Structure formats: structure tokens, C-alpha cells
Amino acid sequence: xxxxxxxxxxxxxxxxYKLYILTFGLTLAAMLMMxxxxxxxxxxxxxxxxxxxxxxxxxxxxxxxIGGAGLMNGAxxxxxxxxxxxxxxxxxxxxxxxxxxxxxVGPLIGGAFTQYATWRRYERKKxxxxxxxxxxxxxxxxxxxxxxxxxxxxxxxxxxxxxxEHPWISATILGLFSVSIATPIVFAFWEQRVGKDAMxxxxxxxxxxxxxxxxxALLQMGSLLLVTYYLPIWFQSVKQVGPTMSGIMILPxxxxxIPTAGISSVLVTRLEYYLPWAMVGSAITAIGSGLxxxxxxxxxxxxxxxxxxxxxxxxGIVLQIPVIATQAILKPSEIAVGSALVVLFQLxxxxxxxxxxxxxxxxxxxxxxxxxxxxxxxxxxxxWGATQLKEAxxxxxxxxxxxAYNYALIGTFLIYYLGAAGAFxxxxxxxxxxxxxxxxxxxxxxxx
Numbered sequence: 001x002x003x004x005x006x007x008x009x010x011x012x013x014x015x016x017y018k019l020y021i022l023t024f025g026l027t028l029a030a031m032l033m034m035x036x037x038x039x040x041x042x043x044x045x046x047x048x049x050x051x052x053x054x055x056x057x058x059x060x061x062x063x064x065x066i067g068g069a070g071l072m073n074g075a076x077x078x079x080x081x082x083x084x085x086x087x088x089x090x091x092x093x094x095x096x097x098x099x100x101x102x103x104x105v106g107p108l109i110g111g112a113f114t115q116y117a118t119w120r121r122y123e124r125k126k127x128x129x130x131x132x133x134x135x136x137x138x139x140x141x142x143x144x145x146x147x148x149x150x151x152x153x154x155x156x157x158x159x160x161x162x163x164x165e166h167p168w169i170s171a172t173i174l175g176l177f178s179v180s181i182a183t184p185i186v187f188a189f190w191e192q193r194v195g196k197d198a199m200x201x202x203x204x205x206x207x208x209x210x211x212x213x214x215x216x217a218l219l220q221m222g223s224l225l226l227v228t229y230y231l232p233i234w235f236q237s238v239k240q241v242g243p244t245m246s247g248i249m250i251l252p253x254x255x256x257x258i259p260t261a262g263i264s265s266v267l268v269t270r271l272e273y274y275l276p277w278a279m280v281g282s283a284i285t286a287i288g289s290g291l292x293x294x295x296x297x298x299x300x301x302x303x304x305x306x307x308x309x310x311x312x313x314x315x316g317i318v319l320q321i322p323v324i325a326t327q328a329i330l331k332p333s334e335i336a337v338g339s340a341l342v343v344l345f346q347l348x349x350x351x352x353x354x355x356x357x358x359x360x361x362x363x364x365x366x367x368x369x370x371x372x373x374x375x376x377x378x379x380x381x382x383x384w385g386a387t388q389l390k391e392a393x394x395x396x397x398x399x400x401x402x403x404a405y406n407y408a409l410i411g412t413f414l415i416y417y418l419g420a421a422g423a424f425x426x427x428x429x430x431x432x433x434x435x436x437x438x439x440x441x442x443x444x445x446x447x448x
Contacts (some may be wrong), residue, residue: 014082022082026075027095080327080335092320141199147187155180159355163363201337209329210338212432213322217342218349219426223289223419224315225350226357227253230409237405238297252308260316272437274321278430281318282423285311289420295410297402325433361408368404373397
């Protein structure tokens, strides 16, 4: 810890208007990134109708998070380098809370484009890499990446195909799971050999605060993205509303995050301890997500609004805590990699939860249609998607099909599955962050 303080004392931090301008720019970038991540949420039912497939939902969030990882990690790393540690909780909280505005507006814009324009008008851009291949090879640990990326892809493919494209006990699924488990073992040995220049430094990941923060970030972000992607489907299928209205109806989830993120950041800054807020936020999120398991076709507005507010408030309290905890415990030279680990686990958690949610939803929907509406063609209903149920099924069977959709969707919210279970487990993983004060007496502060 003394070594951390000595290294921190050698850094000259920004103050005054320079720090505020920097924070404003980073906040704007983070907000646009979150808008980009959530804009597709309300368009998913329409996209699934266009491609006549609901089994590809899991890939939308996975691909969409690739660029966002660099933006968010860059913003958090810059703040860690520019601001003293005692000010970081407030600044990180500001970035995260305002970024939620983009996450709230995204579904509205996506719904409007889907309903009144077309989602196919998004532009595709190409970005040039200005480093040589040799520099990139050594700087990015491409050997480690070539082991890590295929393992993640095979694991996600196994989750998405299991029970849908292939039986769980088929050679394809078992082979994907086997290789996706064996490859990380080789990856771990390689990273241990590379040492501090590894893509994921094993020595850093072994620190209790770091791995606890990463697991908490994985579970919380996974729970959030699960709701972000599947709650609009519930509104559009079970409540039979349009994409724009579903974007409005999901607003309580995001709007409740904004004030609680700001409040928790102020409290962490004033009281200098972050662990209580991580535990409280995880507990509130688990309760809100668990209550979503009570959703029914006749659920009142007051209920689904209150449940969303409860879950969103909990996430607002806890989402920035893993970053704050990691930056507080690591040396300044390690903060960039530590923040990258937290963001990596956040996005990986989102990909895992969305893929698992898609598998649960598809499998439960097929079974529920046979149970609640055996007279309809289940394969045809699944193929048509949520937005054309009235056209795909006879009027006398519509209520039964809606009941089947509700049964399938709450399986992704219910505590026995993902949403609440992830938040519940994060309550225990957050305890590993420890009771650490953020106050640093040796930090150089130019306010004097």
C-alpha cells in the first residue's frame, strides 16, 4: 500500500475547469456508447420478424458491445489518471449516471426508427489501424487473444445452440463445451508465462478486490442487459404495444438509475467507503428482478413500473462500485489494465446472460405453446416473432399464445433463472471488495 501511495504522489492531477471539460467530454462519449448499446433493444422483435428467427437474439448484444468496451474503459482510465483518488467516485458516478440517459433514450430512438423509419438505414463505417502489425502483435498479446476469443465464441455458441439447434447431449454441444473449457486452461498457462505484459495479468486477477469486482460487474451488467433486451419483447408480445411505446414503458428501469448512481457516488465520496453501497445495491436489484417473475398479461401499470424502479435503483447504486474499488486498490500504473478487466467482465457477463436468456426463452416458448395453445403451429409462431402474433394465430387462440409468451419471458426474469439470481449472487461477490477507505494523504492536489 505504501508503494501505491508513493507512486500516486508522483502524479500531478488536473483541477478546475480543465478537469470539468475533460469529464464533460468523457461523459458525452459514454452516453453515446450506452445509447448505441441500447438502441437495438426495442427493434429486436421487428428484426426477428424480418429474418424470421428469434434464435439470433443473443448475438445482437454480443456484437454490439465490442466497440463499447474500448470507449468505456478509455473513459475510466483517463479519469483515473487525471483526478485524485478521493474525487474519482464522484466523477465516475457522474459519467455512469449521465451515460444512463443514453441507455434510456436508446430504446425510444430504436423504437421510433423501427416503427416510423427503418432499422436497416444504419451506416457501416471502417476504421483504420495506424500501428504496424509487429507493434500490435506484442502490444496486444495476440497469442493470448487467439486463445481467449475462440473459447468465448465456442462457449456462447454452445449456450445458444443447446436445446434449439442441437440437443444438449449432442456431440456438437458437448464438443463446444469441452473445447471452451480446455482452451482457457492453456490460456491461463500462457498468460502466467507472459507475466505483466499479458492481456489478462494473472497476478492482478488473483487479488481479491479485483476478482470480486470483476464478478460483481459481470453479474450486475448481465442482469441489466437481460432486462434491457427481453423486457421490450414482453411489452410488445404480451402487452401488444408498438416498438416506440415499449421504449417508453421500459424508461423506469433507466431513469431510476440516474439519481441513485449520483447519490451513491456522493455518499462514497463523503463517507470514503464503497462496500456498503455495493451490497445494498445488489440486494435491491435482486428484489426488483425477482418481483418481475410475477409478470402476467394482466399485470397493472403500477406493478411493472414499481418493479422496474426497484431494480433500476439498485443497479444505479452498485454499477460503478467495481470500477471505484479496483482503481482504489491498484497502483496508478495498473489502473488501465484493472479498469479494462472490469469492463471486459461486464461485457462478457452481458453476452453470457443474453445468450442464456435466449436459450431459456426459446425452449420455454416451444414447450409453453404446446401446453397453453396446442392447436397452433408452434414452429410458425416462433418464426413469425412477437410483433405479428395477431396475424400468425387465430383470434380464439391469441390469449393462449400470449400466456405462453408471458410464461417463456418471465423465465428470464424469475429468481430461479438469471436476472434475480445474478443480482443475488453479486451480493456475496461484492463482499470480497473489502472495507477500504478511499482517503489518501500523500496524493498531490493542486487545489492548494
